[in-house]
Amino acid sequence: MKDFRMILPNPASDTAGAASMLFQLNGLTIIHDAAGSMESYITFDEERELEGKRTVASRLSRLEAITGDDSILLNKIEDACADNPPPFIAILGSPVPFTIGTDLEGIASEAEFTTDIPAFGVNSGGFELYDKGAGEALKKVLQKTVQPPEANGGQLVNLLGATPMDYSPAEIADLEQLVLANGADSVNNLTMTDGMEQIYGAADAAYNLVISTSGLPAARYLKQKYGIPYSIGIPFNSDLAIAPESPKKILLIGESVFTKQLAQLLTQNDGIDVTAGIISNDDAEIFPDVSSMLLHTEDAIRTEVRKDYDIILGDPLYKELLAPESTCIFIERPHRALSGRLYPFSEYKLTHYLDKLKECLT
Numbered sequence: 001m002k003d004f005r006m007i008l009p010n011p012a013s014d015t016a017g018a019a020s021m022l023f024q025l026n027g028l029t030i031i032h033d034a035a036g037s038m039e040s041y042i043t044f045d046e047e048r049e050l051e052g053k054r055t056v057a058s059r060l061s062r063l064e065a066i067t068g069d070d071s072i073l074l075n076k077i078e079d080a081c082a083d084n085p086p087p088f089i090a091i092l093g094s095p096v097p098f099t100i101g102t103d104l105e106g107i108a109s110e111a112e113f114t115t116d117i118p119a120f121g122v123n124s125g126g127f128e129l130y131d132k133g134a135g136e137a138l139k140k141v142l143q144k145t146v147q148p149p150e151a152n153g154g155q156l157v158n159l160l161g162a163t164p165m166d167y168s169p170a171e172i173a174d175l176e177q178l179v180l181a182n183g184a185d186s187v188n189n190l191t192m193t194d195g196m197e198q199i200y201g202a203a204d205a206a207y208n209l210v211i212s213t214s215g216l217p218a219a220r221y222l223k224q225k226y227g228i229p230y231s232i233g234i235p236f237n238s239d240l241a242i243a244p245e246s247p248k249k250i251l252l253i254g255e256s257v258f259t260k261q262l263a264q265l266l267t268q269n270d271g272i273d274v275t276a277g278i279i280s281n282d283d284a285e286i287f288p289d290v291s292s293m294l295l296h297t298e299d300a301i302r303t304e305v306r307k308d309y310d311i312i313l314g315d316p317l318y319k320e321l322l323a324p325e326s327t328c329i330f331i332e333r334p335h336r337a338l339s340g341r342l343y344p345f346s347e348y349k350l351t352h353y354l355d356k357l358k359e360c361l362t
Helices: 014-025 037-045 062-067 070-082 095-100 104-115 130-145 169-181 196-200 213-226 256-266 298-305 316-321 336-342 350-361
Strands: 028-031 055-057 089-092 119-122 156-160 186-188 207-210 230-232 248-254 272-278 292-294 311-314 329-332
Touching (some): 014 028, 014 130, 028 070, 037 336, 070 089, 070 104, 089 104, 104 119, 130 213, 156 213, 169 186, 207 213, 298 316, 311 350
Parallel strands (some): 089 119, 156 186
């Protein structure tokens, strides 16, 4: 019962993360589902316009899903691809096929053989968090569709892990400008506002920048396959040299890359004690020198936010867990993977949150 939530919603699942990562690419993305997962995704996790997109549910009955008659799904895939072939076919898992051990990769191989369209399965089951499914989806779409690099790629930088689960469009645009200002000739975000043309050319990059945990599997693959170096982090372009008048304690809650890098920047200042609270999966390669804690349960988050912090930065829903007498300053940064559609996409750039922190500390 330790994971039981009374106030906070559950973070988005791996199925939703994979669907979100592939959404912009206009492939045929099938949530293999007896009932519920597709409705949950489009109702709570996806705010972008669905019209014209090819994210669908397999619509198998519970009996069809459990008995594992794959020919029903394969026939539906062939029909969907007949008149308007997509650039790829992705089959995402959900709780029922996951529980009975459905071979999604096997079904994808058969679909690829019969349609001659690149196809892959994502081993999501609705039981892991969004970044795991998103990371697998990005890696597999690159494995299936990326083209060999050209010699004249120039100083192209890929932002890996760009998804509205973690970033608003304004924040991604800000990151692109910061990368260009630091010497890149061009920047692709691949999955936020780009499309298949950028996916096809992803191996032309001189460098990959991992901006969220979901970008790590793709970065590792592109380095192994094509030798493209990568680093993990966000090119914050702001002076965070701060000398607070008195010692300050800060709690940051959110996705691992954003939270741990911001913690690293803040701890360079004397008199600032920062705790990085990670709500999704962490990875040992992400800022290993930054201490952090996993806040996977509502009880853990409630306990932490009720400690004597001066400033907390996180999704507005966390304010509901503060003690009634709390006097801490709360800086709101909506996290789509947690609060879904409750808060619209922010128009704030990342520098807005840095400026707010500086304002509160000086």
